[in-house]
Amino acid sequence: MQKxxxxxxxxxxxxxxxxxxxxxLSGSTASKDTLLQYINSDxxxxxxxxxxxxxxxxxxxxxxxxxxNFKINNTIYAIPMAIEESSVVAAASKAAKFWMSRGGFKxxxxxxxxxxxxxxxxxxxxxxxxxxxxxxxxxxxxxxRGITKNMDARGGGVLDLVLNDKTTEIKGYYQLHAxxxxxxxxxxxxxxxxxxxxxxxxxxxxxxxxxxxIEIVMSILSNYxxxxxxxxxxxxxxEELIDKNIEDPELFAKKFVQAISIAEVEPYRAVTxxxxxxxxxxxxxxxxxxxxxxxxxxxxxxxARNGKYSSLTHAKxxxxxxxxxxxxxxxxxTVGGLTNLHPLVKVALDILGKPSAKELMQIVAxxxxxxxxxxxxxxxxTGIQEGHMxxxxxxxxxxxxxxxxxxxxxxDYFKTHTVTHRAVVEAINALRQ
Numbered sequence: 208m209q210k211x212x213x214x215x216x217x218x219x220x221x222x223x224x225x226x227x228x229x230x231x232l233s234g235s236t237a238s239k240d241t242l243l244q245y246i247n248s249d250x251x252x253x254x255x256x257x258x259x260x261x262x263x264x265x266x267x268x269x270x271x272x273x274x275x276n277f278k279i280n281n282t283i284y285a286i287p288m289a290i291e292e293s294s295v296v297a298a299a300s301k302a303a304k305f306w307m308s309r310g311g312f313k314x315x316x317x318x319x320x321x322x323x324x325x326x327x328x329x330x331x332x333x334x335x336x337x338x339x340x341x342x343x344x345x346x347x348x349x350x351x352r353g354i355t356k357n358m359d360a361r362g363g364g365v366l367d368l369v370l371n372d373k374t375t376e377i378k379g380y381y382q383l384h385a386x387x388x389x390x391x392x393x394x395x396x397x398x399x400x401x402x403x404x405x406x407x408x409x410x411x412x413x414x415x416x417x418x419x420x421i422e423i424v425m426s427i428l429s430n431y432x433x434x435x436x437x438x439x440x441x442x443x444x445x446e447e448l449i450d451k452n453i454e455d456p457e458l459f460a461k462k463f464v465q466a467i468s469i470a471e472v473e474p475y476r477a478v479t480x481x482x483x484x485x486x487x488x489x490x491x492x493x494x495x496x497x498x499x500x501x502x503x504x505x506x507x508x509x510x511a512r513n514g515k516y517s518s519l520t521h522a523k524x525x526x527x528x529x530x531x532x533x534x535x536x537x538x539x540x541t542v543g544g545l546t547n548l549h550p551l552v553k554v555a556l557d558i559l560g561k562p563s564a565k566e567l568m569q570i571v572a573x574x575x576x577x578x579x580x581x582x583x584x585x586x587x588x589t590g591i592q593e594g595h596m597x598x599x600x601x602x603x604x605x606x607x608x609x610x611x612x613x614x615x616x617x618x619d620y621f622k623t624h625t626v627t628h629r630a631v632v633e634a635i636n637a638l639r640q
Contacts, residue, residue, distance in 0.1 A: 216262055220246075223264050241265075255548065271494060271551060272296040273558070277303040278311025279573050286574055287555040288490035293599045295486045298581035299574060305450065305584075309443040312576065314569035317436040320366060321538055323398040323428040325383035325406045331419025333372065336381070340370040343412045347383075350408040351401045358397060363388040365401060383409065386434075391564040393497065393540030395428055402426035430501040431508045432536045437565075439572040440532030441580070448529055452588045460529045462587040463522055467531075470518035480579070481510055481519050484533070487578030491571045495559070496545030496552035502537060509536045520579050533576050537568045603631045613638055 210230050215223065224242055232238040242265040247253040257263045269289045274296050277284040286303075288296050306312060329336055348365060355364040367386040374380055383405055387398050406426045413421040448456040470480035485503060492499040510519050520533045541564050545552050556562065559570060600621060604614050617634050624630065 220257070220264060223262065227264060252550070255550075259545070259548070269493070271555070272490075274299040274303060274574070274577075276300065276307050277570075277573060277577070278307045279314055279569060281311065283307075284560075284570060285558055286491055286570060287494040287558050288487075288574070289493040289555075290486065290490035292486060293602060295490060295578065298585075299487055299577045302577035302581040302584075305580075306441050306577070309441070309447055312439055312441055312573045314437060314439045314573060316565045316568055317438055317534070318434045319388060319565065319568075320434045321387045321389060321394060321398065321428065321432050322434075323385045323387060323402045323426075325385075325402050325409065325426045326424040327381055327383070327406070327409075328379045328422040328424060329381055329417075329419060330379040331417060333374070335417065337370060337372075339413065339416055343409065343416075344368060346412060347405050347408050351404045354397070354400050354404060358389065361390055363390040368405070389540070389564075391541045392543045393538060393564075394543075395498075396543075398428040399426065402428070430505045430538070432505050432538045433509055433512060435536050435538045435568075436534055437537055437568040437572045438532065438534045439569065439576045440530060441576070442528055442530040445524065445527055445529050452584070459584075459587065460524050463529075463531075463583055464524060466583050466587055467518060467520060467522040471521070472517070474516040477510065477516050477518050480582075481507070483582040484519050484575040484579045487574035487576075488535075488537075488571055491574045492539070494552070494555040495539070495541070495567060495571075496549050496555075497539050497567075502539075505536050505538065520576065531576070531580060533572060533579070535572050535575065537571055539564050539567045539571060541567055600626050600631060603628060604635070607632070607635050609635060 212226060212230075215226070218226065224239060228234060228239045228242075245265045245268060247256065247266060253266075256266055269291050272288050272290070273285050274288055275285040277286055286299070288299065290296065347368060351365065352359075358364045364387070365385060366388055369384050371382045371384045373382060383402075385398075385402065385405065387394060387401070389397055403426045406423045410421050410423055445456050445460050448459050453459045470477045485506065488502060488506070489499045492502050506519065507516075510516055519535060520531065522529070522531045524530075540546060541556060541562055546556065547553075559567070562570060600618065601614070604617060609617065613635065616638060617631065620634055621631070
């Protein structure tokens, strides 16, 4: 019987598990065993995981894979990817190998600034507010010196602070719009601390100098970072676009560019197109302990920045050269947060050579570009299902609890037959009969 509970957070983990099993899992011992099975036997490590979030009852594992052979600005990387979807790691690896012999990936960080805002309401004289802001702005910056001292010393900190009048959109709505450089930190806590200090000082000064009150609504960073941009690209002469699935390089290049053009103008296609890019991006963002939800929100907002949702990648053929590229907003960090706490995050960053935030931006952008190249290459040649379903085959076999011998027999069979869910089920049933 489902029921509410008071004081759940104060229960021990074992009692939390007993409560959820009793009231939401019909007392299932199998469900309880599963929850217990995924609790780490290393108590110190489990405590670390327990303290990441609240009300933990177990751990939810994702596979951590490696996509090797990424040549990025003439350095070879093996990229860690945390993801549950079949074929993503394999596709990225194939794209990396394809481009490794064609010059590799070229990347460049175009800008790294981030935004935070203090949102407030003011219904007095607008000219007086602007005059007051001009006078008080130095005090606002000075008030945060204690917070920004270390960041300033490393070359970061608050770059700009302006007053934005948004009263045409909401009556009485204004904002303090701050620009930050947070270097190797993603910087959420740093930015929010600065914003809250701005708000406190701004309100206190307003009470002394303005006739009408200021109402602070909220102070918060933005995950939309259109000025924290990285570019990644690949290019080669058209005649080099050849492998076992590409017989006619010119035709392939033409169809590839057409496919990208469709994603640039058709939102229904663009969403799926960009989802494939995010398969690569999210997997590396997760593996390196960054916030994939913030990345997703910022990237998709960027994809719609011109008023219509569009492709994040672009392609062209000029003077016999095929070029495929992306420019993405990626606010990432390599210090602070989980990067210092999660043991596998530390390993992932070590695999990447302990990159700076700028270097990680470039690696992540390349993972997205590689994933998209692999997807469009499949779509315009063999079709997406051939490779995907072969990778998905093992998932289907595991659903039917196939034995090792059954898996070997069926995998061998589908080396020369088309994989569909129905065909796999029929093969399993035939084998077992």
